[in-house]
Amino acid sequence: MASSSNGTKSPPTQVQRTKVLLLGQRRSGKTSIQQVLFNDVPPKQTFYLEPTARIVKHVYDTVIPLEIWDCPGTTTIDTLGAPLAEFSSIIFVIDIQDSYQQPVARMLDFFIAAYQESPDISLEVFVHKAEAFTEDYKLENFRHIQQRVIDELLDISSDYEQMPLNFYLTSVYDHSTHEAFSRVLHKLIDSLPYLEDMLNVFCANSQASKAFLFDVKSRLYVATDASPVDAGTHNLCCDYLKTLNAFGPLYKSSSASPLRLTASSPSSPPKPTFYPSAAVTLAPSTQGTTLTYHLITPQLALLTLMQTAVFEDRRGLLEYNVVFFREGVQEISQVETDARTGTS
Amino acid sequence: MRSLIFSNNPASLTSRLGATIDVEQNHVRFLGDLILNLWDCGGQDSFMDSYLSTQRSTIFQHVGVLIYVFEVESRDMSKDLSYYRDCIDSLRKFSPTANVFLLVHKMDLVAGDKGAQLEKKRRELQHESGEVGVTVFGTSIYDESLYKAWSRIVHTIIPNATILSKHLTTFAEACSATEVILFERTTFLVIATSNPVQAESPFPPPRAITSGSSTPTASTALATSNGISSPPSSLSGTVIPGAEGGDAHKLNATRYERTSELVKALKHSCSRVREEFYALEMELPEFTAVLDEMTKNTYVLIIVHDPTIETAALKINIRLARQKFEELQSDSVGS
Numbered sequence: 192m193a194s195s196s197n198g199t200k201s202p203p204t205q206v207q208r209t210k211v212l213l214l215g216q217r218r219s220g221k222t223s224i225q226q227v228l229f230n231d232v233p234p235k236q237t238f239y240l241e242p243t244a245r246i247v248k249h250v251y252d253t254v255i256p257l258e259i260w261d262c263p264g265t266t267t268i269d270t271l272g273a274p275l276a277e278f279s280s281i282i283f284v285i286d287i288q289d290s291y292q293q294p295v296a297r298m299l300d301f302f303i304a305a306y307q308e309s310p311d312i313s314l315e316v317f318v319h320k321a322e323a324f325t326e327d328y329k330l331e332n333f334r335h336i337q338q339r340v341i342d343e344l345l346d347i348s349s350d351y352e353q354m355p356l357n358f359y360l361t362s363v364y365d366h367s368t369h370e371a372f373s374r375v376l377h378k379l380i381d382s383l384p385y386l387e388d389m390l391n392v393f394c395a396n397s398q399a400s401k402a403f404l405f406d407v408k409s410r411l412y413v414a415t416d417a418s419p420v421d422a423g424t425h426n427l428c429c430d431y432l433k434t435l436n437a438f439g440p441l442y443k444s445s446s447a448s449p450l451r452l453t454a455s456s457p458s459s460p461p462k463p464t465f466y467p468s469a470a471v472t473l474a475p476s477t478q479g480t481t482l483t484y485h486l487i488t489p490q491l492a493l494l495t496l497m498q499t500a501v502f503e504d505r506r507g508l509l510e511y512n513v514v515f516f517r518e519g520v521q522e523i524s525q526v527e528t529d530a531r532t533g534t535s
Numbered sequence: 536m537r538s539l540i541f542s543n544n545p546a547s548l549t550s551r552l553g554a555t556i557d558v559e560q561n562h563v564r565f566l567g568d569l570i571l572n573l574w575d576c577g578g579q580d581s582f583m584d585s586y587l588s589t590q591r592s593t594i595f596q597h598v599g600v601l602i603y604v605f606e607v608e609s610r611d612m613s614k615d616l617s618y619y620r621d622c623i624d625s626l627r628k629f630s631p632t633a634n635v636f637l638l639v640h641k642m643d644l645v646a647g648d649k650g651a652q653l654e655k656k657r658r659e660l661q662h663e664s665g666e667v668g669v670t671v672f673g674t675s676i677y678d679e680s681l682y683k684a685w686s687r688i689v690h691t692i693i694p695n696a697t698i699l700s701k702h703l704t705t706f707a708e709a710c711s712a713t714e715v716i717l718f719e720r721t722t723f724l725v726i727a728t729s730n731p732v733q734a735e736s737p738f739p740p741p742r743a744i745t746s747g748s749s750t751p752t753a754s755t756a757l758a759t760s761n762g763i764s765s766p767p768s769s770l771s772g773t774v775i776p777g778a779e780g781g782d783a784h785k786l787n788a789t790r791y792e793r794t795s796e797l798v799k800a801l802k803h804s805c806s807r808v809r810e811e812f813y814a815l816e817m818e819l820p821e822f823t824a825v826l827d828e829m830t831k832n833t834y835v836l837i838i839v840h841d842p843t844i845e846t847a848a849l850k851i852n853i854r855l856a857r858q859k860f861e862e863l864q865s866d867s868v869g870s
Contacts, residue, residue: 423807423808424808426804426807426808427804427805427807427810430800430801431801431804433800434798434801435819437793438817439819439820439821440787441786441787441790441793441794442714442786442787442790442821442822442838443786443787443822444785444786444821445785447713447840465842467819468817469816469817469818469819470815470816471812471814471816472814473811473812473813474810474811474813475811475813475828479810479811479813480810
């Protein structure tokens, strides 16, 4: 991985962060994407965001510590101030309504330079502001951009045929940005196969039809089990998390809430650490589905879909399995933290 | 606006709605046997003129509630106001007892100090209304303000809201709950809430009942699950003397409207994957809560701050209270 070549400019904290470069023409939506994902800015508000004047480095801690570089539209390889090899991932944002010539040319400059420095780097293209077009027209444009990029790449040199480019159609007004960034994130997590394995085992043993490990605050999914991700289910899980996040502070009691986590009278045995959980039942009968939520680490939560009948009959089993899943994830996180802080 | 509250449409789709032609009558079954007869009146000049002339007696007869919507940044406020004055006059003549609510709408478009702008409008409108008592709300379809206004409006229509509140308070005590809120099922507007527990302590007075046993309350047996049999001694030190009526919790003031908005949003997400929202239980760091069906057309939300109360106990309580509230509701609507 490219991240090992980081030694010249280490941030004040000792943690080695995985760097993501966010590029694009001016007003293409880079800052919007960053703000909606990591700062919980309502999509409608992104309209009022000021243009980014210089490179802003946003740090975000999830399963791995991230550092996202939000660049102004004028950034070039020379003004970036860091070698491209430092980045694990480059995201280039293209406004779907824009003329494509300039952005595509600039994007390929960056991508070719990065690819030559470190062929492992993941190169991602977000075709953004998809909400501006109707369904058919949007897909047509999306395909058009993809074809154009690939054609131009081959025009430059046939060596770049193998360059691994990924295209995503995104909009801040629906869940596509979350989904796309989740997929970008997956490539950056070294421990992903282990997390996925654990989710598979969990699903099999708890009779869950689908399980996601979500980052709670950003609502990106860090890992999921082997069954295919259905967009509807993913969106519902995202909305569910959003609801739970919003509910928390709503009924917060200034007197009683702080006592909940610490309270346990001196005589009673020490309570195990409190982990929030929730469940939403869909459809009144037991034929329906239940969506469960269990916090795993302060940042991560496990969301599973299962039959309501299973949830009601085997809740004990489910919670028992969650405990083991939690231990596993916490161990993985610990190893990750140790490796990044250089204690091992 | 109507489509948002009564038809479970998200705000982003309202731009697709057509203009209202003449009067669109809607029967909204609200709370079982209570049927709201909603007259959505088109606002174009020609319609307004006919309401105030030929249709005057039809439109303004037997009005329970008049909801008049103003645009906050109207292009022609003097014309809006002259129509409004005529409407108020007609209303006074045909339905003198009607409640009047004025919604200053599209507040999301106001740049700068929204509060000051609304206050200015409120004074202006109150002045225009003369001696007719009016209630003014600033609203926007993009936040919870709309739910706040409609909850207040609905509250005036429900005949027995105070009795419902009283029973909800009893129910809250039985659950060791901080608060119990009753929502209408389709609109998720707040119908009634429990009164704040007169608590000198953050937790309701503990009773010497072990979990699982039941106390007869309000002719319905409610299982009381209360893990603590005596108050933890450490608590008494942290208690704030009931200076402002014992409201030690200081819960968020906009919680009801925000809840309506959140649940509606979640319901909408569920419907997009062809699922139907049914019930929700949460054990969050801040509180424990259960949102479940209470009667055929209401939902109840129980908020508990005591960490020893389990969601299962709350669910049993809801199940046991169902029949009582069903009776209560048919009484309140039937009268």
